[in-house]
Amino acid sequence: MNIFRPLITAAALACATGAVQAQATLTPAPQNVVTLESSGTVEVQQDVLVLTLGTAKEGKDAATVQTQLRQALDTALAEVRKTAEPKLMDVRTGNFSLSPRYGQNQQITGWQGRAELVLEGRDFPRITGAAARATTLTISRVAFDLSREQRESVEGEAQQQAIARFKEQAGRLSTNFGFGGYSLREVAVHSSQSGPGLQPRMMAMEARGASMPDAPIPVEAGKASVTVTVTGSVQMR
Structure with missing residues (x-):
């Protein structure tokens, strides 16, 4: 009896597995299901300025060039830190590179x-x-963006x-x-942001002007579009 018991057990498991597979195969595919996509877009004023300052140096000695870059960066940092304040003006260093020139x-x-400083x-x-x-x-570069608070405030809208619009489409198609009517099967929500200020706008190195080297440059932010897209499927019934 003990000799045949493993064989019986294995056969029973095989039958059970086959029954489950057969049941899964016989399960009909969902019917009357439609896939939808809708979006909502809100335009909002950009409220963050990203201004990049930089300098380029060159020379025959790497150490000398590096020292010149550091001195220029340290001097600028000491000046801008005097008026730095969280969210109003944050200061961080940007790209710092040194590379050989070949003949x-x-x-x-x-x-x-080159050394950069970002305000x-x-x-x-x-x-x-x-x-x-x-x-x-x-x-060297001026760009505009949205603050997190500004973006979140319009994402909800x-x-x-x-x-x-998704619900309106689902109801209209069902009718x-x-x-x-219909019932919701699955849904996904995605948000995105676009606007002219998201791509940096290059400025001339002489942006300050020769006659007024310390005069602030005029800047004007544009508008960005925040878009939320809803995709999903509904069961019409």
Whole structure:
């Protein structure tokens, strides 16, 4: 009896597995299911200025070029930190690079480097004024963005628009196909942001002007669009 028991057990498991597979195969695919997509978009004023200052140096000696970059950066940092304040004007260092310059026969003939300082915040006059006083660096890039608070405040409105349109589509299609209503099967919500200020706008290195080297440059933010997209499927019934 003990000899045949494992064989009986194995056979029973095989039968049970086969029954489950057969049942899964026989389960009908969902019927009267439609996939939908809707979106809501809200336009909002950009409220964050991202201003990049930089300087480039070159010379025959790497250590000398690096020292010049550090001195220019340290001097600018000391100046802009005087008026730095969280969210109004945050200060951080940007790119710092040093690379060889090659001549004939791939021989190193000198070195070139670049250092950057980034000012970011909501107080535009404070930022442009600090940049103007940092005379060891010049303005290389200006960009605008949305603060997290500004983006979240309009995401809710855009989401309401997208959901309302999704429900309206689902109800209309259900009616048009002759059904009395629908039930939600699955849904996904995604948000995105677009606007001219998200792509940095290059500025001339002479942006301050020769006659007024310490004058703040004029800046004006544009508008960004926050879009929320709702995708999903509904069961018409």
